[in-house]
Amino acid sequence: MKLSKNFSLEELVHPDFINMLGDRAAHLINPRLVDTCQALRDQVQTGITINDWHRGGNFKFSGLRPLDSTVGAKRSMHKTGKAADLKFTGLTAEKVYYHILNNQDKYPYIIRMESIDYTPSWIHIECDYDKRAGQIAIFNP
Numbered sequence: 001m002k003l004s005k006n007f008s009l010e011e012l013v014h015p016d017f018i019n020m021l022g023d024r025a026a027h028l029i030n031p032r033l034v035d036t037c038q039a040l041r042d043q044v045q046t047g048i049t050i051n052d053w054h055r056g057g058n059f060k061f062s063g064l065r066p067l068d069s070t071v072g073a074k075r076s077m078h079k080t081g082k083a084a085d086l087k088f089t090g091l092t093a094e095k096v097y098y099h100i101l102n103n104q105d106k107y108p109y110i111i112r113m114e115s116i117d118y119t120p121s122w123i124h125i126e127c128d129y130d131k132r133a134g135q136i137a138i139f140n141p
Contacts, residue, residue, distance in 0.1 A: 001026060004038040010054035012037075012063035012084065018054075028064055029081040032109035033127040037084060043106055044096055047089030059087075062122075073141070077112075077126040087122045097123050104136055112137045 001009040001023045009026050010018060012034070017025040041048050053060035061071040062085040065078040077083035088096055097116045100107055100123070114124035115138050 003029070003034045006041045006048070007034060007037055007050070008054075011050045011052070012081075013051070014060050014063070014065055014069070015053055016066050017064060025064075030127055032129070033082055033084060033125075036107055036109050036125065036127045037086070039107060040086070040096070040100070043103070044088070044091060044099060046091045046096075049087045049089070050084050059085075062087075082128055083124065083126045085119070085122045085124050093119065093121055093123050100125075101136065107136075110136050112139055114138075115140050 003009055003012065003026060009023065009029075012029050013025050017028065021028075037048065037050070049059065050062045051059045061069065061078070063078065064081045065071060065076065067079050069079065072078055086096070087093070094116050097113070100110065100113065104110070109127040109129070110125050111128045112126040113136055116123070118141050
């Protein structure tokens with residue numbers, strides 16, 4: 001199921017959600033996350049991979065994760081459909097990370113990102129309604 005021009009439901013959820021809910025799993029994803037991923041794809045004009053399990057790949061925990069998942073933090077925003085780990089084709093994660101920080105007005109729903117020092121091959125973004133301090137908060141795991 002397509003959620004945007006470049007992103008499918010399967011890319012944003014763990015396979016357990018598709019098995020349990022089918023297309024209704026789309027209701028578990030914050031629409032601001034989908035909009036942000038698409039806006040970033042349009043701006044940087046490069047391929048973005050979140051999950052690829054549905055194409056025979058190894059990534060299945062990079063979008064919505066089951067509540068009982070032991071991957072990542074216990075209270076991860078991944079478990080609420082508000083976070084994604086983005087991997088890029090043709091650009092380094094670091095280049096995209098600084099693009100986001102230098103163009104925050106283009107990504108109004110990104111409220112937090114994990115420091116690139118801890119995720120050098122991907123970018124962890126969290127999307128919600130607003131930025132509390134008007135800027136993206138950077139955190140360390």
